[in-house]
Amino acid sequence: MMSFPAISFRICLLTGFLASFALEPLRASRFFNLFSPDLFVQFNIQLTAEGEIRYSVYADKKTLIKQGKMGFHLLGQAPLEKGFRWLSIDTSSVDERWEPHWGEERQLRKRCSRMVVQFEQTATGKRLDLECMVFNDGVGFRYHFPSSGRHEAFILADELTSFPVTGDHDAFWIPGDYDTNEYAYALTPLSKVHAAKEVWPHGIGFRSPVSDSTVQTPLTMRTPDGMWLSIHEAALVNYPAMQLDIDRKELGLKAHLVPDGLGNKAYLRLGDHTPWRVLLIARRASELLTNRIILHLNEDPPETDCSWFKPGKYLGIWWEMHLGTHSWAGPRSEGDSLALPHGATTGSMLRLIDFAAANGFSYVLAEGWNRGWEHGDGGWSERKFSFTEAYPDVDLPRISEYAKDKGVGLMMHHETYGAVTDYERQLPAALDLMEKLGYKGVKTGYVGRIVPRGEHHDGQWMVNHYLHLAQFTALRKFFLVSHESVRPTGLHRSYPNWFSCEAARGNEFNAWSAGNPPEHETILPFTRLLGGPMDYTPGIFPVAAGSGDSLALRRVHTTLCKQLALYVTLYSPLQMAGGKLEDYESHPGPFQFIRDVPTDWDSTVVLDAMPGDFVYTARRKRGSGDWYVGMITDELARKYPLRLDFLEPGRKYVARMYADAPDAHWQTRPMAYKITEQTVDARDVLNIRLAPGGGCAISLKAEE
Numbered sequence: 001m002m003s004f005p006a007i008s009f010r011i012c013l014l015t016g017f018l019a020s021f022a023l024e025p026l027r028a029s030r031f032f033n034l035f036s037p038d039l040f041v042q043f044n045i046q047l048t049a050e051g052e053i054r055y056s057v058y059a060d061k062k063t064l065i066k067q068g069k070m071g072f073h074l075l076g077q078a079p080l081e082k083g084f085r086w087l088s089i090d091t092s093s094v095d096e097r098w099e100p101h102w103g104e105e106r107q108l109r110k111r112c113s114r115m116v117v118q119f120e121q122t123a124t125g126k127r128l129d130l131e132c133m134v135f136n137d138g139v140g141f142r143y144h145f146p147s148s149g150r151h152e153a154f155i156l157a158d159e160l161t162s163f164p165v166t167g168d169h170d171a172f173w174i175p176g177d178y179d180t181n182e183y184a185y186a187l188t189p190l191s192k193v194h195a196a197k198e199v200w201p202h203g204i205g206f207r208s209p210v211s212d213s214t215v216q217t218p219l220t221m222r223t224p225d226g227m228w229l230s231i232h233e234a235a236l237v238n239y240p241a242m243q244l245d246i247d248r249k250e251l252g253l254k255a256h257l258v259p260d261g262l263g264n265k266a267y268l269r270l271g272d273h274t275p276w277r278v279l280l281i282a283r284r285a286s287e288l289l290t291n292r293i294i295l296h297l298n299e300d301p302p303e304t305d306c307s308w309f310k311p312g313k314y315l316g317i318w319w320e321m322h323l324g325t326h327s328w329a330g331p332r333s334e335g336d337s338l339a340l341p342h343g344a345t346t347g348s349m350l351r352l353i354d355f356a357a358a359n360g361f362s363y364v365l366a367e368g369w370n371r372g373w374e375h376g377d378g379g380w381s382e383r384k385f386s387f388t389e390a391y392p393d394v395d396l397p398r399i400s401e402y403a404k405d406k407g408v409g410l411m412m413h414h415e416t417y418g419a420v421t422d423y424e425r426q427l428p429a430a431l432d433l434m435e436k437l438g439y440k441g442v443k444t445g446y447v448g449r450i451v452p453r454g455e456h457h458d459g460q461w462m463v464n465h466y467l468h469l470a471q472f473t474a475l476r477k478f479f480l481v482s483h484e485s486v487r488p489t490g491l492h493r494s495y496p497n498w499f500s501c502e503a504a505r506g507n508e509f510n511a512w513s514a515g516n517p518p519e520h521e522t523i524l525p526f527t528r529l530l531g532g533p534m535d536y537t538p539g540i541f542p543v544a545a546g547s548g549d550s551l552a553l554r555r556v557h558t559t560l561c562k563q564l565a566l567y568v569t570l571y572s573p574l575q576m577a578g579g580k581l582e583d584y585e586s587h588p589g590p591f592q593f594i595r596d597v598p599t600d601w602d603s604t605v606v607l608d609a610m611p612g613d614f615v616y617t618a619r620r621k622r623g624s625g626d627w628y629v630g631m632i633t634d635e636l637a638r639k640y641p642l643r644l645d646f647l648e649p650g651r652k653y654v655a656r657m658y659a660d661a662p663d664a665h666w667q668t669r670p671m672a673y674k675i676t677e678q679t680v681d682a683r684d685v686l687n688i689r690l691a692p693g694g695g696c697a698i699s700l701k702a703e704e
């Protein structure tokens with residue numbers, strides 16, 4: 001990492017010039033401005049006559065957030081809402097470069113203006129600090145509750161942070177829910193948000209919807225004059241997730257924290273701080289996809305040696321079980337009959353390992369190996385699974401030795417059905433077993449209601465559980481993939497062993513519900529993926545999985561080539577090939593792209609993108625000159641002149657294109673594709689046609 005020294009000074013910018021103020025003039029002033037390094041973004045902080053803290057955000061001299069409120073309500077104490085005075089303002093400039101252990105770029109530059117404002121509530125003597133960073137493409141701020149030498153505990157009843165926007169922006173949103181984010185997105189003006197109205201059949205088993213006017217973050221919006229905004233949070237630690245209440249009349253947005261069973265929001269001590277409240281800003285929609293503010297606002301990992309985990313691709317018995325042809329549950333004893341064949345048997349695992357070794361996959365997932373699946377996910381009971389006892393048709397030592405001989409890593413699966421207290425009790429023994437058998441990582445799941453009863457998936461208690469799991473697995477040198485967990489907030493920078501989360505509507509919904517609408521994958525990069533990688537599990541083909549009356553419910557709403565392109569457009573350092581082995585064996589041509597595509601990148605270029613319509617992305621393989629392109633569309637056919645000027649000038653590349661056939665269509669001809677190959681360089685333009693619901697995947701391998 002190469003960093004530039006920070007320049008620190010105490011200032012108050014009141015009339016556009018730099019000045020240094022003593023304490024008394026500072027207290028007499030009412031506002032303070034902080035600008036981004038390029039002066040495009042302005043953050044204004046002020047005290048009202050009543051001593052209320054208010055902030056505004058401007059970009060290109062246009063108001064984006066006007067007089068947003070700040071502060072807190074405390075349980076049993078005077079609110080931190082008004083009666084504040086300035087104590088001090090410290091500012092500094094930040095300009096540093098850092099390298100993520102894996103990611104969409106090899107190196108990132110953090111360049112911003114930073115300030116820390118100290119306030120005191122006159123009547124109570126209580127302190128509240130505000131830290132803010134203003135980047136060229138957005139703003140992040142968080143609160144700090146300073147300690148005065150004692151660690152006094154207090155309970156948050158509410159956070160008052162608001163985001164009053166200045167127009168009836170078009171917004172991509174999903175309903176507010178304390179326990180799931182597996183909804184399809186709606187696009188409406190803010191004034192037309194009705195979260196209780198189902199815009200697409202959700203097919204979700206367990207939900208905790210909030211209100212008709214509450215939505216989840218990231219909330220991505222387009223202003224009437226074409227500016228793009230997204231509200232989210234960064235570094236969610238020891239705090240509940242933030243959702244947003246919408247005032248449809250006044251067009252205001254207010255922080256809505258996920259409560260616990262008592263209705264309390266957070267249990268804190270003096271010395272704690274909140275997550276960052278983040279506003280991403282872009283002139284063009286595509287610029288949001290390379291905005292790295294959320295990563296910049298997270299800390300470096302405590303451990304510098306992260307060589308023990310490696311990005312890659314994995315296989316598993318998975319799609320068969322979602323289709324209902326195989327079962328997660330195995331026999332309780334040898335010889336027991338089952339309604340469906342057990343999926344993760346010794347034989348099926350050995351076959352997966354052979355296939356992985358032959359096709360360059362790093363890992364194989366064992367899902368449905370352990371006792372407890374037969375109990376189902378109902379009942380809200382505490383003890384459901386054993387995380388150390390396998391079904392009798394699963395020979396863990398044999399599987400482990402076989403994988404070791406073949407050079408394939410193994411991933412364990414820990415579904416909890418929400419019984420988190422029992423999982424935490426068993427976790428040390430479960431990781432001991434993984435270490436003994438040589439497993440590399442674990443995929444967790446949290447289907448159903450949470451135990452402790454009354455807690456929610458996105459509340460403070462569960463947020464701390466996810467972080468504890470990331471820390472504990474890192475200490476034991478395992479990587480982590482979490483499903484049904486809180487949506488990410490950039491913590492994969494601090495815990496790079498935490499490869500990805502699901503935390504959105506994934507590919508499995510196409511197996512047993514109304515599925516995902518064709519625009520779904522074009523919206524995810526602008527919403528859910530702004531916080532971090534997603535385990536979407538692409539690579540399903542044939543996309544029509546059923547027949548007869550069930551066909552409409554048992555199909556993927558894409559063409560085959562769109563399934564390939566998702567490996568580039570939906571980023572994750574750990575990508576699953578989610579389909580069945582026999583389907584890959586019978587389609588070796590398109591499967592070649594899944595074999596070839598990497599999951600770790602040196603650079604990313606968003607060629608063009610519009611949420612709900614299309615995403616065109618090019619990425620360069622880490623440590624290589626090879627490029628990969630993914631292009632996807634919604635239900636409309638599209639044409640695009642793909643300019644290859646992102647390639648190294650003067651170098652030749654072999655372009656292998658996996659494209660929709662002329663008659664391809666996600667509904668009628670989803671499997672129609674063509675594969676072509678040609679030599680190209682940076683001067684060439686490829687005329688690409690995408691079918692309705694289609695895509696195009698291209699590998700560009702540099703010639704020596």
